[in-house]
Amino acid sequence: MAEKEQKLRVGLIGAGLQGGRRAPVLNQFKDTTLVMVTSLHEAHAKALADSAGCKETTDRWQDVVEREDINAVLICTPPDLHAAMSTAAMKAGKHVLCEKPLARTIEEAQGMIRVARESGVKLKCGFNHRHHPGILKAREWVDSGTIGELDFMRCRYGIGGRPGYEKEWRADPKIVGGGHLMEQGIHAIDLFRWFLGDFSEAVGFTSTRFWDTAPLEDNGFALLRTGKGQIANLHSSLTQWKNIFSLEIFGRDGYIVVEGLGGAYGNERLTLGKRNLTAPFQMETTEFLGGDRSWYEEWKEFAAAIAEDREPIGNGQDGLEALKLVNAIYQASTESRVVKL
Numbered sequence: 001m002a003e004k005e006q007k008l009r010v011g012l013i014g015a016g017l018q019g020g021r022r023a024p025v026l027n028q029f030k031d032t033t034l035v036m037v038t039s040l041h042e043a044h045a046k047a048l049a050d051s052a053g054c055k056e057t058t059d060r061w062q063d064v065v066e067r068e069d070i071n072a073v074l075i076c077t078p079p080d081l082h083a084a085m086s087t088a089a090m091k092a093g094k095h096v097l098c099e100k101p102l103a104r105t106i107e108e109a110q111g112m113i114r115v116a117r118e119s120g121v122k123l124k125c126g127f128n129h130r131h132h133p134g135i136l137k138a139r140e141w142v143d144s145g146t147i148g149e150l151d152f153m154r155c156r157y158g159i160g161g162r163p164g165y166e167k168e169w170r171a172d173p174k175i176v177g178g179g180h181l182m183e184q185g186i187h188a189i190d191l192f193r194w195f196l197g198d199f200s201e202a203v204g205f206t207s208t209r210f211w212d213t214a215p216l217e218d219n220g221f222a223l224l225r226t227g228k229g230q231i232a233n234l235h236s237s238l239t240q241w242k243n244i245f246s247l248e249i250f251g252r253d254g255y256i257v258v259e260g261l262g263g264a265y266g267n268e269r270l271t272l273g274k275r276n277l278t279a280p281f282q283m284e285t286t287e288f289l290g291g292d293r294s295w296y297e298e299w300k301e302f303a304a305a306i307a308e309d310r311e312p313i314g315n316g317q318d319g320l321e322a323l324k325l326v327n328a329i330y331q332a333s334t335e336s337r338v339v340k341l
Contacts, residue, residue, distance in 0.1 A: 010072045023037065035070050100322075113320060159237075160241040201339065202331075203332050207219045211238060220234070
């Protein structure tokens with residue numbers, strides 16, 4: 001489809017950690033302008049708006065949604081606000097990039113997708129991990145058959161929390177849709193789907209052993225299986241203590257490993273190993289230096305999808321499917337059985 005010029009004038013809702021990561025990226029694009037930041041926290045909104053050279057408001061998030069000179073909205077709030085804010089923005093004709101998880105419940109996510117379709121706008125879920133250089137290269141290798149048909153995937157993804165974590169909004173069941181599996185592990189779930197496709201079965205266990213967040217888990221363990229018998233294995237942990245990200249992809253002819261995400265996770269490293277049962281073992285490793293480029297690449301993809309009038313990578317449906325898988329893992333853990341999807 002032919003690309004058309006699309007200048008994006010953006011409203012940012014939420015000036016916390018994610019808003020602070022995403023706002024500096026926007027003005028790096030010549031066709032994107034951050035117009036306004038809104039947050040319940042006046043100091044956060046003002047600091048972020050001042051650094052981005054735009055206006056701020058703390059009265060009503062609707063001020064962003066209702067502005068006629070804004071045509072895209074970036075939502076970086078806790079999950080209990082995602083559905084209402086996204087729906088209002090899309091009904092007003094704005095494109096929306098909403099942080100993960102897309103919503104607290106499957107019903108909320110389905111409603112968001114329906115409104116996006118009815119309003120003729122783009123809805124993207126904030127799955128920035130798809131846009132890390134190592135993961136993008138891994139996808140390129142898989143698509144080109146470099147390691148053959150995929151057999152299984154494995155991911156370890158964890159952090160150590162911080163003092164007072166149990167008092168944050170992330171530990172409030174009324175605000176979030178789940179514990180650490182929903183908060184961080186859902187990135188891995190999305191990557192599993194991106195590489196292996198849809199799953200037909202889910203098994204899982206969750207536990208709350210350290211942080212006082214029950215009924216929300218601080219550790220989630222999952223096994224997912226596709227209709228072809230490919231298996232994905234995840235451990236998502238809030239008691240890892242030392243940050244870790246390790247994504248392993250194994251095929252008939254070799255394997256790919258992506259480790260680190262930059263920052264506290266260490267430099268991102270990409271390793272390719274090829275199967276050769278009669279020769280000395282060999283592998284090649286690339287290390288990506290510098291800052292985390294995934295936020296930039298994700299916005300670049302979102303803007304391109306709008307300009308080209310196509311679905312973005314990691315769209316609303318992807319957000320919904322990841323949400324379904326996390327809920328299936330929770331159900332499997334609660335009922336001690338395999339959940340069919």
